[in-house]
Amino acid sequence: MNILGVELRRSAALGAALLALTVGVIALYAAPARWSHGWLALAMTTREYTILLWPLALAAGAWQGRREHRANVGELFATTPRPRRQRMVPVLGAMAVATGLAYVLVVAAGGASLLTRSHYFSPDFLVISAVGVLSLVAAGWLGLGLGRLLPALVTAPALGVAGVLLVFFSAVANPDWLAAVLSPMYGTGQFTPDQTIDGGVSGAVAIWMLALAATGAVLLTATNWRSRVAAALPAVLGLGLATAVVPRDHDRLTSPIDPVARELVCTDDAPKVCVTRVNAGVLDELAPLAREGLAVLAELPSPPTAVQEGVTGLPAPGPGVVRIPVRIDKNGGLAHPSVVVYEVVSRLGVEGDARCPGDPMVLRAAAYWLLGREPLSDVGVVPEVIFEDEPLNAQAVRLWQGLAKLPREEASARVAAVQRAALNCQDTTGLLSRPAR
Numbered sequence: 001m002n003i004l005g006v007e008l009r010r011s012a013a014l015g016a017a018l019l020a021l022t023v024g025v026i027a028l029y030a031a032p033a034r035w036s037h038g039w040l041a042l043a044m045t046t047r048e049y050t051i052l053l054w055p056l057a058l059a060a061g062a063w064q065g066r067r068e069h070r071a072n073v074g075e076l077f078a079t080t081p082r083p084r085r086q087r088m089v090p091v092l093g094a095m096a097v098a099t100g101l102a103y104v105l106v107v108a109a110g111g112a113s114l115l116t117r118s119h120y121f122s123p124d125f126l127v128i129s130a131v132g133v134l135s136l137v138a139a140g141w142l143g144l145g146l147g148r149l150l151p152a153l154v155t156a157p158a159l160g161v162a163g164v165l166l167v168f169f170s171a172v173a174n175p176d177w178l179a180a181v182l183s184p185m186y187g188t189g190q191f192t193p194d195q196t197i198d199g200g201v202s203g204a205v206a207i208w209m210l211a212l213a214a215t216g217a218v219l220l221t222a223t224n225w226r227s228r229v230a231a232a233l234p235a236v237l238g239l240g241l242a243t244a245v246v247p248r249d250h251d252r253l254t255s256p257i258d259p260v261a262r263e264l265v266c267t268d269d270a271p272k273v274c275v276t277r278v279n280a281g282v283l284d285e286l287a288p289l290a291r292e293g294l295a296v297l298a299e300l301p302s303p304p305t306a307v308q309e310g311v312t313g314l315p316a317p318g319p320g321v322v323r324i325p326v327r328i329d330k331n332g333g334l335a336h337p338s339v340v341v342y343e344v345v346s347r348l349g350v351e352g353d354a355r356c357p358g359d360p361m362v363l364r365a366a367a368y369w370l371l372g373r374e375p376l377s378d379v380g381v382v383p384e385v386i387f388e389d390e391p392l393n394a395q396a397v398r399l400w401q402g403l404a405k406l407p408r409e410e411a412s413a414r415v416a417a418v419q420r421a422a423l424n425c426q427d428t429t430g431l432l433s434r435p436a437r
Contacts, residue, residue: 368396
């Protein structure tokens, strides 16, 4: 332990760990909304940042690997009775401890902010993070070996650049199963908060990283050209084994889902409001807003009775259930709460279907009449909408103004007719603008 401590203090390992920790934490908190959904998102985002951390560990290892050459003590150490393999154990240990601990601390720095709220904890968090730790250790050891093999001053920065290119371009290589093996950042770009990395992919990456680590260790401890050539053997065997076990199924490679994270969690009382388990932490914030929207729709003859988070891949709920998106802010709370009521009311409680005819501005005018205010363009109201032709909302305003001039009973009947047509997939055009009775 004393030898390892000395090695940590006098080698580049500690500096590399501090640099990796700093870069990782800055990268995480530069965009906290990417992982504020919870532990699974944090693990995925941290693994994605191996595009920065892996090259750093590789370059740090290379810088450390040329230490004997830099100090010109290689021949002196060769005369000592201790075999080189034994002398390199503290070097390998120090690099493993430093790089692995740096990754763990980056994850911990992100996890500290998640502790302020209740978040679903997926077992995949541990697997994904463990493979991330292993990948940095492998990069450090491979760098040690390459730094000793090529002890030039330019080796470390060149390997840093090469590491970035390798991690990125191997992640987008074809076929997908090969990319899944080669790059530690493969599959980490989340499209949904319940997206994970398949266990088979994690196993294949772990095998490949262990093989690279073994190659680096052999290169570092090699004493002749035969052992240096033999260092390629672990990498070749590891690549072969990893490609043999990695899944070939497209869905397992590109969009695996944690089924528990996707399960619905609902309020105990009625009207029911349900969200996926991964977003359960905002249910208490969402429920009163969703119920306010349901109360607005209660004026209709066929009002919905529940609200559910809309998630691609889940079967469509039965009639009477409104699906809305649930957005999470950078602090893990409910993002854009002001739009929830509108999104519940916006289609009069009817599931959208592109195959059904009709005028969306009729639905907008009817929804805003129920809300008791003049229609607004979805730009600036719905976060994802960035463009809308100006005449569209002007049409909705004209229809709304026409409704506002009618007796409430007549206006309510017209809005009900719009909902009935939408429910039956019939054309809604003209239902608000027909002559008054």
